[in-house]
Amino acid sequence: MDEKFDCIIVGAGVAGLSAAMMLARANMKFLLIEKGEFPGSKNVSGGVLWGNDLAKLVPNYWEEDAGWDRFINHRRLTFLDEESSFSIDFKSSHFNEAPYTGVVVLRSKFDRWLAEKVEEAIAESDFAMDSFIAPNILVEEILMEDGKAVGIRTGEEKFFADSIIIAEGVNNLLTRQVGLQDKYVPADHMLTGVKEIIRFDQNVLEDRFQLNGNSGMSNEFVGFATNGIEGGGFLYTNKDTISLGLVLGLKDLREKEQAPYDVLNHFKKHPVIADMIRGGEVVEYSAHIVSSGDKRVMPEKLYKAGLVICGEAANLLMNAGKAIQGMDYAMRSGILAAEAITKAKEKGDFGEEAMKAYQTALEDSYIMKDINNFQDAVHLLHDPVMTQKVPNLICDFGRNFFSINNEPTPKSRTMLRGAIKRHASYWELFKLGIKGGKAL
Ligand SMILES: Cc1cc2nc3c(=O)[nH]c(=O)nc-3n(C[C@H](O)[C@H](O)[C@H](O)COP(=O)(O)OP(=O)(O)OC[C@H]3O[C@@H](n4cnc5c(N)ncnc54)[C@H](O)[C@@H]3O)c2cc1C
Numbered sequence: 001m002d003e004k005f006d007c008i009i010v011g012a013g014v015a016g017l018s019a020a021m022m023l024a025r026a027n028m029k030f031l032l033i034e035k036g037e038f039p040g041s042k043n044v045s046g047g048v049l050w051g052n053d054l055a056k057l058v059p060n061y062w063e064e065d066a067g068w069d070r071f072i073n074h075r076r077l078t079f080l081d082e083e084s085s086f087s088i089d090f091k092s093s094h095f096n097e098a099p100y101t102g103v104v105v106l107r108s109k110f111d112r113w114l115a116e117k118v119e120e121a122i123a124e125s126d127f128a129m130d131s132f133i134a135p136n137i138l139v140e141e142i143l144m145e146d147g148k149a150v151g152i153r154t155g156e157e158k159f160f161a162d163s164i165i166i167a168e169g170v171n172n173l174l175t176r177q178v179g180l181q182d183k184y185v186p187a188d189h190m191l192t193g194v195k196e197i198i199r200f201d202q203n204v205l206e207d208r209f210q211l212n213g214n215s216g217m218s219n220e221f222v223g224f225a226t227n228g229i230e231g232g233g234f235l236y237t238n239k240d241t242i243s244l245g246l247v248l249g250l251k252d253l254r255e256k257e258q259a260p261y262d263v264l265n266h267f268k269k270h271p272v273i274a275d276m277i278r279g280g281e282v283v284e285y286s287a288h289i290v291s292s293g294d295k296r297v298m299p300e301k302l303y304k305a306g307l308v309i310c311g312e313a314a315n316l317l318m319n320a321g322k323a324i325q326g327m328d329y330a331m332r333s334g335i336l337a338a339e340a341i342t343k344a345k346e347k348g349d350f351g352e353e354a355m356k357a358y359q360t361a362l363e364d365s366y367i368m369k370d371i372n373n374f375q376d377a378v379h380l381l382h383d384p385v386m387t388q389k390v391p392n393l394i395c396d397f398g399r400n401f402f403s404i405n406n407e408p409t410p411k412s413r414t415m416l417r418g419a420i421k422r423h424a425s426y427w428e429l430f431k432l433g434i435k436g437g438k439a440l
Pocket residue numbers: 010011012013014015016033034035036039040042043044045046047048049050137138139140167168169170174192193194195245246247287288289290310311312313316317324325326327328329330
């Protein structure tokens with residue numbers, strides 16, 4: 001094909017599809033290339049798509065239920081020790097209104113649906129016959145000429161464009177090839193996510209998790225879940241399944257010689273989890289690398305002449321305890337990348353300065369503001385006192401606080417002092433308190 005595109009997007013994940021939607025709406029001629037059999041076929045996510053950018057891409061998306069499973073109105077953070085759980089639980093009908101604070105998605109279904117919406121937008125654009133989503137193609141190289149990205153190579157074939165959006169996800173080989181991720185990313189900055197999808201009779205699921213209509217729940221877990229490995233657990237309710245999984249530090253797994261699926265089985269045996277999944281049938285198992293959210297592994301520069309990097313390829317992710325935010329960052333960064341490229345086209349200038357506008361917009365957006373503001377919280381989550389000792393201490397306190405055994409009841413502060421003594425030192429908690437104060 002000799003034709004030149006305005007833009008070639010590599011990767012039809014959340015970032016790439018969001019960029020494509022914006023480009024179609026802006027009447028740009030583009031090619032979106034995906035190595036999987038269809039968009040979503042290679043993708044794994046817990047996953048809650050937080051925030052409401054989806055409504056920008058597909059207005060009134062909640063009127064169709066094709067792409068998403070449930071909206072979140074119930075959040076829970078649970079500390080686990082061997083026998084007990086202690087939760088912070090928040091549920092509100094305030095979250096029942098569209099556009100929601102978050103929707104649960106299964107990526108193979110969601111990405112496919114979003115790709116169909118992009119196809120519809122292409123069909124309405126001036127380039128109905130000239131813009132494409134092309135699956136089953138692996139981009140092997142970004143073609144550069146005099147420091148400017150000019151196209152891509154797949155096998156023997158080359159395709160050319162004024163601009164390239166790299167949206168290849170966390171395994172960012174092309175980002176490295178163009179020299180933007182120049183430093184080696186050590187294993188302690190990467191986690192592996194493992195997840196099972198467990199099916200229930202829909203009524204059983206709705207009764208067990210107190211779901212009503214399309215409402216859903218997200219539950220994060222700290223402590224026993226990871227069997228001493230740095231990381232945490234999650235449970236999200238889909239339509240008639242749950243996503244149950246863990247994110248686990250790669251370095252820690254290696255050093256402690258544990259396999260991710262063994263840790264997941266350990267998590268499932270916890271009595272509280274066993275009660276939640278009783279009677280369910282595992283219908284899918286998947287695993288995927290995920291960034292830690294540590295800013296130190298983000299490429300400093302996310303652009304070159306004719307090229308920008310977005311989504312998790314740029315390590316845009318945050319897990320500061322409240323939620324994993326990767327898909328909403330991918331969506332917003334894809335939107336910002338497409339906006340910068342559309343402006344570049346208007347000015348007829350795809351040079352380095354024009355592409356820099358993308359990174360400036362990203363710095364001004366909630367993504368970089370949050371990543372910068374909450375780095376201490378990200379590091380706190382990797383502190384073993386926080387992930388191991390604190391959950392044990394909290395559950396120990398809970399066991400005493402909620403016990404009634406026909407003996408005189410000690411004051412709560414006495415119970416707390418006892419729990420601290422059994423699980424941590426005041427010095428450790430003091431240091432954690434200082435870090436926590438900074439983090440929040
Ligand atoms: C277990 C787990 C749970 C998670 N939970 C959540 C959650 O609850 N909420 C949340 O917001 N985030 C969550 N995340 C993170 C989230 O999934 C990612 O941050 C998000 O998918 C990043 O989107 P992306 O579009 O940048 O990359 P991806 O979704 O990874 O998409 C990249 C696409 O590019 C394609 N591709 C890659 N290289 C090439 C190539 N050379 N040629 C052609 N195509 C290519 C891939 O096949 C893929 O389709 C979770 C991740 C994991 C692993």
